Amino acid sequence: YSTIIRESRDFSCVILDRAGGLIVPPPMFFHAPVYRHFIGRILDLYGANGRIGEGDVFVANHPYEGGLPHVSDMAFATPVFADGDIVAFAGSIAHKADVGGAVAGSTSANATEIFQEGLLIPPIKIVDGDMGQTDIERIILTNSRQPALMRGDIHAQIAVTRMGAARIKQLCSRFGAHTLTEAFAAILDGAANELRAAIARLPEGEASAEGFLDSDGVDVERPVKLAVNVSIKDGIATFDFSRSDPQSRGPINLRPSMVEACVFYALIGCLGPDLHFNDGMRKAVRLVLAPRTVTNAEPPASVSNYQMVNLKLVDVILEALAKLYPARAIAHSGSSSALTIAWAKARPGQSSMQYEIMGSAYGGGAGHDGASATATHLSNLHITPIEILESEFPCRITRFEIVADSGGPGRWRGGLSMQREYELLENATVVRRYDKSRFPPAGLDGGKPGGGARFVIRLGTREERATEASGRFEMAAGDRFLLQSAAGGGYGDPRQRDRAALARDMAQGYVTRPDDYEPFS
Template sequence: MDAITIQILRNKIASLVDEMHYHFYRSGYSTIIRESRDFSCVVLDRRGRLIVAPPMFFHAPVYRYLCERVLEVYGGKDGEAGSLKEGDVFVCNHPYEGGLPHVSDMAFIAPVFSDGKVVAFTGSIAHKADVGGTNPGSTSANATEIFQEGLLLPPIRIWDGGKLIEDIERLILANTRQPVLVRGDINAQIAVTHMGAGRVQELAVRFGAQTLMDAFEAILKGAAEELRGAIAKLPEGKASAEGWIDSDGVDFNTPIKLAVTVEIKGGIASFDFSGSDPQARGPVNLRPSMIEACVFYSLIGSLGPRLHFNDGMRDVIALKLAPKTITNAAAPAAVSNYQQVNLKLVDVILEALAQFHPVRAIANAGSSSALGIVWSKARPGQSNLQYEILGSAYGGGQGHDGASGTACHLSNLHVTPIEILESEYPCRIDRFDLLPDSGGDGQWRGGLSMVREYALLEDASVVRRYDKSKYPPQGLNGGRNGAGAKFVIRLGTKDEFETPSSGRYEMKKGDRFRLQTAGGGGYGDPQRRSADMRARDAAEGYISKK
């Protein structure tokens, strides 16, 4: 088919994904959705292959696993309906049956019909305020099996032929401590999934169903060819790298190794993760969908910004995952704390890929982290669950300093504003700024750590999940390491305590705590940083004036 039609339809799908994304976060009940924007919306072809990647990239490879399982259970191959019906919506949050990152992420997908055949799917994945489990908020720093992390839903119908199955909704809401937030977010999520399906149906009518499906095939094929061409420009050979996360959240004294060997040969990039540690007792294990997210993100980032991910690119890479390892866990291994592992794995993959394409090399980033506060007493009309996702900083790279105070790699999430926190929850933010000297020194400086100090206005249970404390972000090519992450509780009292790792802490009204995210690693010999750049760093507060 002609290139103009293909590009028009690609742009139509990209615009639709943006429209779904906008309507969802504007309709969300929880701060997780409307402030952090911890969700994705997508359009898939009739086989469940992603056409355009969402802003939150690490969800991108998940949908194929989920859609394949729906088609396996409910029938419908190559566009045949099987038992699928127009108006159906399927729900799943199962990391092992649906490929979801962790139990708190709930997915909804809907088949799109034209002339009685399935021509596409639309879907969304979003973090839920609470889905049961041992801890309020469900996410855990120290779960030892997935059943402690919340209700498990394999792919099942929640809408049947355009009608809500109320029993499924009742089951979900009976297993959450936050039914109002969860119900509101679910309704918004299903609404944008329906809206997306309706828009794709309109495209099928306007352009023709076959033209639409042919365009999807061409878009997928084009992405594969572009990636293959970019890989072919790399020198053939092998490169390895490894890195460590602080602990699994249960055994604080044992770090966890992540390892990869990358081989470029014959226009194919192969990634072997079999040297990574055995799966952990704590919730730092990953499913294959997350490995794919880290691989594609790192590969595209290393090759250049003009490549756009879709599932057609799967034909150009090969993965080797050893069973029952951190990078390919088996049930019932816990997975709550997956994101900090994802981000360390990205560091490791990028380090290996830098040996093939040094001009795109970048030092270690500061990771991502989460804070959950369960208040004993909520503000009137508000939830008693406060959940935040906190970014950190990028490492320096060839020709640029690392960015400060931002989400790193993969996620593109937002920090919740102070005004929202103080108006909705019984807390006060006493400090929110960047920490001078926390970025790794180098010819190109790492980004700075972000610091927040909280005062509790009611008793609370505080869950902090973070990494890169014992093993701070590494510099590259002679650059210095960034500052490590810290979490200090009961500030200014005789009981002030720097916690050793992720954990849950009971705190009283009037207590204060400080969280410091990690700083980015530096790139290149610090002696090569110019005097003008150091003067600017001092003037803008990136480094101390000496």
Template sequence: MSEETAARPTATTDEGPGRTAFGPADAITVEVIRQSLIGVVQEMQNSLFCTGYSTIIRESKDASCAIADLAGRVVAQYTVLPLHLGAFPETIENILRAYPVEEMRDGDAFLVNHPYYGGSPHATDMAVVAPVVVDGEVFGFSGSIAHKSDIGGLVPGTNSSQAREIYHEGLMVPPVRYHRGFAPSPEVETLLRANSRTPHLVLGDLRGQVGATHLAADRVRALCAKYGKDTLHTASGRLLDLTEQRIRAAVAEWPDGRYTGTRLLHSEGMADGRPVAIRVAVTIGGDRVAFDFTGSDDQMTGPYNIRPPLVRAVCSYALKCLVDPEMPSNSGFFQAITASFRPGSLLDPLPPAPVNTYMPVAVATAEALFDAFGKALTAGRIAESSSGTNGTFSYRLPGASSPKVQYELPAGAMGARWNKDGVSASKVHVANGSLTPIEVLETEFPVRVERFELVTDSGGPGRHRGGLGYLREYRVLAPARFTTRNGRELTPPAGKDGGLPGRPSVLTVNPGTDREAAITVESGSVTLAPGDVVRVCQAGGGGYGDPRTRPVEQVVADVREGYVSPESARTHYGVALVRTSADTWEADPRQTARLRAPAAD
């Protein structure tokens, strides 16, 4: 007899009048509850994004929400930021160390942003977690993690390339009770207000987070009333088991072996300009997969470090890509894997190592994983991507008591895959979120965006072309300060299997004038006068495969669209182009055949 047949809902119940009893292993009920929980998390995120005070929440959507069980395992997360799948359990675990569950009440909300005594990726990501109380007992937790515009630190926007310890990275909050009886703690808010350059935005966004957690608590209580608390609890555990089983079933079909992968990080401000290596060994045996990161380089003196809970989330992301991108995001992934680290490495830093520029390391970790998986699975083969270089503007307006901080999430470009081109002007791998619309920037800040366009030839040439980076030029209309966190990539994203690298990122102040200068990490913050221009030119992704095997018609289409220049078409792709009477580009068959002819021995 099948599981579905054996566990049909029964006709009677002892859970109270008006309720229908469901078998705890009923496959239909489990799926209905899964979809219901995902709907609750989506409603949380809609609430958070609609009530956000800062552009970081409203426009960039640098936040995510989750529902967790009593042990802190994530039962539902509607993925915005995949790394938070690892951050939530660590955050809840640390809250439970500080506050016994028996002391928690409905209307409580806890605040934490400490990377080592909490679970946040970096201090500007503040977590708010509330207990879900059902029938007088804590049933589970609802929570959100959201980036803040400024919580102190060395520079406006908090995150500085010059940080050498976490104490340079702004206010560190270990787990504290922020709300009790649905009312905020005046003392906590006083401390937050005193340590931020943008206190009204920080407190406004936090209140939205609290509201989202209480909204989720109400929705989960309603589900308990509908299906029964025990059924919901059993179904939640079953969801994690199903995810684990699905991962193991897929892994069992993969070839056994030990596969190694490496990704070099080479950016300004990192290790005095030396390349830094992330190394992983992926061991597949039967239905088990293990990740060994112990060969990675030592932790950085600067902020290019990331903690193990987030690295485990990167492993989950890679598996989700390879197994089924539509799989639910929950802690079942962690039940299916093991991961080992070396304390003191950049993937397991020792406090007080700074961590504010963790995202490029996370993206590079994903690429090291795909470098390893690609040796076993065709689906894992992809050229390197650009995660985007970052910068923050701050403006001091006349009569204002605090600066206006313009923080944007950058986008880079996806490297080409084994079977298709990369994606242009896109967040890549575990990075996510949205670019802030120009209209919003120009409405909220004294700035004018004069150019926003894809950069011709920035995508690495290949049989499949790398995604293009983008360019934005900002003209400031008030005295300003610009700070870059990760600067330029000194080695651009590499191509794969004969593909060429993408073009590296460049930051420039007042381009095309006699005052033109490169903006580097070493230069720190750049002071800007009204009328000055900052150009941010993002790197492109690497290409995949020999460029001279790219179909001619695709190269011609790229030139017509402005993705590839005629010069690059000839030099890299071996395609000669001519202008026609219709003022468009066409391939010259004879010259192209000569350019693509095999070289004589």
């Protein structure tokens, strides 16, 4: 239904054990640790008194009650019964077009408390024993500016969790419930053992790193520090985030589930792609989170800009891990960003809410250049095709290209960023959320930083300007704006770049300033 699911693929579907343990991770990796928090809360609320039944479907979008990334992500889960007992859960998380709140699209760049970000749904039943709770659904839809899209996406998620439950029941019928639960336990234990063995191959010791977000979107002059100390000892990796800044007024605060996603993603990326995350790996990792910090916020702190924080935190964690395992080092990468356009007048038969996720570029790493113009870290989101945008929304894309010279110079060059230019054909409210403008992606081991992110509004007029931070902008038909993602940092001394690689970059137009790579110019 909504383009954010249909085109950008901002969703996940999973199978969990009876305690909510994830068995196999989804491509949308940052959803992976969330399910344990969501199912755990369901079991706390409904499990002890036997109020979980066959045919139930639960829903939540609450970052504090259900562990969700932000209010716009809605989770559904249904239990799987065999021989009268719960043996598993099937779950799904997906971004919603609008869940209410202060701005259209709900994901405010400047929210100062979570109540401004939309309707909050703690874990509750939306289907009770195969009976849909229509009153619950009506409350949700009544709070949305896009009820038709919401209804379609909600019903799709309910259907997919039921399908997952049906498939698990088939496995129980074929192999027996006991065999299924034993297989789940073996998969979880196997992942824990593999991660412990991989950690044990690292040198014991400690390493730290820190980095800064441009701002929290409210106090635009104040950067926000993210810091980690990594300790490796006895096959256990400990990640301490206590030195990160206090929780912010703006919506850049994280819940523990997101910090977990960043830690496991970075650790697996460092140790080797043959490792596959599941919740068994929690046995080999310890997290230290200080209360009321940006990495462990408490209500009513706003959270809607969590993803750009995730991506900066991944950079910081990878930088610390690089000091322990240089062979897998990578420079800082660009950042995913979001664009929301609430149209005053929609195309006939189409939604008035346009929501896009923008990719950027990876940093260069030991032995390889960074990938250009792609989703970075934690997710596998797709950029919405121009043809879809122009056919469904009153906009025109007048430019879409890779940005020359944006990749950070290095022995291994950072990936190049991309930019898009939009022309509005109707009046609209535009919300742009991004990071890594004030603090561009850093290079590593002598590499140079990548180009920073930009958002330039009212192109070609006397009012043309680059915005200073994420924000909300009222625009008129005929206005044009340009958005540019951040590029990847370079790795290693640029003067050591292979001559053939530099010549290829110049022939392809990726590099037009060879002076950055002296003495080869």
